[in-house]
Amino acid sequence: MEIQQIELVHFRNYQELNRTFQPGLNIFVGPNGQGKTNLLEAIALLSGSGSHRDARDPDMVQWQEEFYRIKATGLSSAHPVTLELAYGGERKKLARINGRKLRRMAELSDAINTVVFSPEDLSLVKGSPAQRRRFLDRELAQASPAYGDVLSRYSRLLTQRNAILRGIREGKAKPAELELWDEQITPLAVEVLARRLEGVARIAPHARQIYRGLSREKEELELTYRSSFSLPADRGKWPQVYREKLIERRAEEIARHATLTGPHRDDLQLYLQGREARLYASQGQQRSIALSLKLAEIAFIQQSRGEYPLVLLDDVMSELDPTRREQLLADLDRRQIQVFITTTHLQAFPAELLAKAGIYQVQAGQVSQRDS
Ligand SMILES: Nc1ncnc2c1ncn2[C@@H]1O[C@H](COP(=O)(O)OP(=O)(O)OP(=O)(O)O)[C@@H](O)[C@H]1O
Ligand SMILES: [Mg+2]
Structure with missing residues (x-):
């Protein structure tokens, strides 16, 4: 528009x-x-x-x-x-x-x-995983309103599930109550995950190409999505694997009254020449990476929306x-x-x-x- x-x-x-x-x-x-x-x-x-x-x-x-x-x-x-x-x-x-x-x-x-670029975005590479997740989420929500919907339902359930975990720890709720929440949150977690992975796969080639242009060198930028649990190649198995992970870490989750596995713990990892940019890239390289990601976002939205x-x-x-x-x-x-x-x-x-x-x-x- x-x-x-x-x-x-x-x-x-x-x-x-x-x-x-x-x-x-x-x-x-x-x-x-x-x-x-x-x-x-x-x-x-x-x-x-x-x-x-x-x-x-x-x-x-x-x-x-x-x-x-x-x-x-x-x-x-x-x-x-x-x-x-x-x-x-x-x-x-x-x-x-x-x-x-x-x-x-x-x-x-x-x-x-809209794609917004502000000084905080220049610290996307060095910043927290939450900042990089927000970058992905904003981009995906722009490309499809359904994503924003799934994400906000996931976040709401997560808050409720964490409240139950706290309740269990304080003796106000029973561990059995978690079953219902796990059942509801699983398809949403898996969908957020699937859409983010797809999003990363689609912006990665743009970001790589733009970065090459900006750096005028042969440096290769790689983007990978790191999930908080290992994903089998068969996507049909993700819900089951996720449920098992929730059960496996249940005692720890109750102790910390926090959900420890799921897309809210994931990260977008950035590599330059095979090394993690967060740790090794120079200031200037980090800025170029941030700029490449933003420009890749513009290209991604153009592809998804036709405008x-x-x-x-x-x-x-x-x-x-x-x-x-x-x-x-x-x-x-x-x-x-x-x-x-x-x-x-x-x-x-x-x-x-x-x-x-x-x-x-x-x-x-x-x-x-x-x-x-
Ligand atoms: N809800 C509000 N009602 C009235 N004024 C507000 C409200 N929220 C912020 N402001 C005022 O808006 C002004 C800030 O505007 P803005 O952030 O757009 O500044 P700016 O022109 O971008 O400045 P800078 O160059 O420092 O970034 C401040 O003076 C602030 O007091
Ligand atoms: Mg301002």
């Missing part, structure tokens, strides 16, 4: 905003704390996988107000689309595509996809060296992707890109178009 216009009401520091955008590059420039990231966050929310800053809805409602509303109009495969997302007031949360009310927020990703996602770059320009920065911008420009970038200065941008970009000055919750 391409966003042509956005309206915000009571969103973060925006009392009311009505702004039109360009098909290609849009740059939000302004001093710290003025609302640049807030505007990007509003756009990211439209794709249905929550705030890229992991903010909760009440935090995004403007202080002293009761609700927020985000509305965007644009084109999806040349058809006009209107998206609405509202939170607060009587109805709590509501999303519509072309006036049609959605059952689940995740369905927004049928109309619009490029919007790309939101929050404050990353100054974090990248000039060569990578220019490669990135040129690459997005060549593929005619709509891009939204926040920055405090325009110096980081090549003049020829600035000449064709939409440039918007962000100041205390007001956004005005300006010349480069």
